[in-house]
Amino acid sequence: MRLQLAASGLGPAIGVLVLATTLAAVRVAHAQSLNEHLATEYGQYADTDHVFVETPSIAGTVSNPTAGWSVGGHYLVDVVSAASVDIVSTASRAWHEVRQEGSVEASYEPKTFGVQAHATVSDEPDYLSLSAGAAVTQDLLDKNLTWLLGYSYGHDVAGRTGTPFSVFSHVIDRHAMSGVLTLVMSPTTVGSLIGDAIFEDGDQSKPYRYIPLFAPGSSVPRGASIDLVNSLRASARPLEQLPLSRQRYGLTTRLAHRFPHATLRLDERLYVDSWTMMATTTDARYLADLGPRVETGPHARLHAQTAVDFWQLAYTAGPGFAVPALRTGDRELGPLVNLTGGWTLRVGIGSDASPNSWVLGFDLNVTSTQYLDDLYATERTSALGGVTLETDL
Amino acid sequence: MKHFSSCLVLLVLLLPCAACVRVAAYERGSLAHPTMATSDIAPPSEEHVRAVQEGAVGGGGSAGGGCGCN
Numbered sequence A: 001m002r003l004q005l006a007a008s009g010l011g012p013a014i015g016v017l018v019l020a021t022t023l024a025a026v027r028v029a030h031a032q033s034l035n036e037h038l039a040t041e042y043g044q045y046a047d048t049d050h051v052f053v054e055t056p057s058i059a060g061t062v063s064n065p066t067a068g069w070s071v072g073g074h075y076l077v078d079v080v081s082a083a084s085v086d087i088v089s090t091a092s093r094a095w096h097e098v099r100q101e102g103s104v105e106a107s108y109e110p111k112t113f114g115v116q117a118h119a120t121v122s123d124e125p126d127y128l129s130l131s132a133g134a135a136v137t138q139d140l141l142d143k144n145l146t147w148l149l150g151y152s153y154g155h156d157v158a159g160r161t162g163t164p165f166s167v168f169s170h171v172i173d174r175h176a177m178s179g180v181l182t183l184v185m186s187p188t189t190v191g192s193l194i195g196d197a198i199f200e201d202g203d204q205s206k207p208y209r210y211i212p213l214f215a216p217g218s219s220v221p222r223g224a225s226i227d228l229v230n231s232l233r234a235s236a237r238p239l240e241q242l243p244l245s246r247q248r249y250g251l252t253t254r255l256a257h258r259f260p261h262a263t264l265r266l267d268e269r270l271y272v273d274s275w276t277m278m279a280t281t282t283d284a285r286y287l288a289d290l291g292p293r294v295e296t297g298p299h300a301r302l303h304a305q306t307a308v309d310f311w312q313l314a315y316t317a318g319p320g321f322a323v324p325a326l327r328t329g330d331r332e333l334g335p336l337v338n339l340t341g342g343w344t345l346r347v348g349i350g351s352d353a354s355p356n357s358w359v360l361g362f363d364l365n366v367t368s369t370q371y372l373d374d375l376y377a378t379e380r381t382s383a384l385g386g387v388t389l390e391t392d393l
Numbered sequence B: 001m002k003h004f005s006s007c008l009v010l011l012v013l014l015l016p017c018a019a020c021v022r023v024a025a026y027e028r029g030s031l032a033h034p035t036m037a038t039s040d041i042a043p044p045s046e047e048h049v050r051a052v053q054e055g056a057v058g059g060g061g062s063a064g065g066g067c068g069c070n
Helices: A010-032 A085-089 A226-232 B002-020 B044-053
Strands: A035-047 A051-064 A069-082 A095-108 A113-124 A127-140 A145-158 A170-186 A189-201 A245-259 A262-273 A278-289 A294-305 A336-348 A358-371 A379-392
Touching: A035 B044, A051 B044, A069 B044, A085 A226, A113 A145, A127 A170, A278 A336, A294 A358, A358 B044, A379 B044
Parallel strands: none
Antiparallel strands: A035 A051, A035 A379, A051 A069, A069 A095, A095 A113, A113 A127, A127 A145, A145 A170, A170 A189, A189 A245, A245 A262, A262 A278, A278 A294, A294 A336, A336 A358, A358 A379
């Protein structure tokens, strides 16, 4: 969504709420000698499509493992600057946005049966997203098998920057159900099976995204430049129009194995939705211990997806210049392949008695995206770097 | 749907593993390592970038917006 560097009143309120909750929890923790975990991250993203994002975030958790409860929260800010080809092609200027997101969460599992709850608010000048959910979980077979069933409801309001929601807005409602089965497979291996079903209702079309239309029979090559598209397209450019509902289904298997001095994690996600997009995502991490203070290793991720059923490289006008009922220029709805390679380094900087009471982390991931059937772009390279600082008080 | 069928078969195969292998609490030192968490261990910024760059979003309660697109 297009955004401006203008915080609405809700953003600071999110930060104050999360900060107050965290401080209150820390005070309780000090009084009761509980476990406290604080983490902060500063992430930076840049890509060859001239999009830059800075993301500072902070998170905290207070827990009492003996009593079985924990409370926590996080707060982050996205500062985005973009002059991507999509923006340039609509003769728009480069723009900036600030998004703020805060969440609180709690869980209580005194014995084998537990409950969890969370609430999240995301706010930016033209988009407000609220969600809340709850889950129940139970440990079986001496905690060798755990199941979880969860439900969350999301309510999004999408508008245009500078226009009140009361004048123009789209409402998107989201119902998400998830089921998780976690199996302890050996003293060093744990596996999980995670199923998600998400039902979205509402118009998710971007109010800034104009779709070029071409005469029937026009030959528009993949990756066509802005100038070529402008020379071939019709003068009228309708706004994007997506279907008014979407049902998404995902199934993820996760395996984690602990070697004597290293951990291997493997994820495989399969996805399909009612717009007929199908996708597979494979994620692998290897983290090796280099002594008591240092942990490091590579990360790899491969994501491949098909296009939604109304995807077209070049939409053509029908008789009488009829506009296709469904149309999009969102290349994340087209066929693509993402290949990511990265590296993680975590260094314990605590005292000799407890070297990992403070941990400084560095993550760098580089992603190469191949757009297989798109205007303007055939590939993009992006880099995401992050510095984290974590402590257990 | 073929892939989903395969995963369901995998689930059926994994369930007996839990029934047969009982790992006692005192044997779980390795499982308590932070890198063995059953949740995703990616930092927040990485999760958000994935949600934007991959059209296939899978659950998770992450609130929307902020995609850096127009």
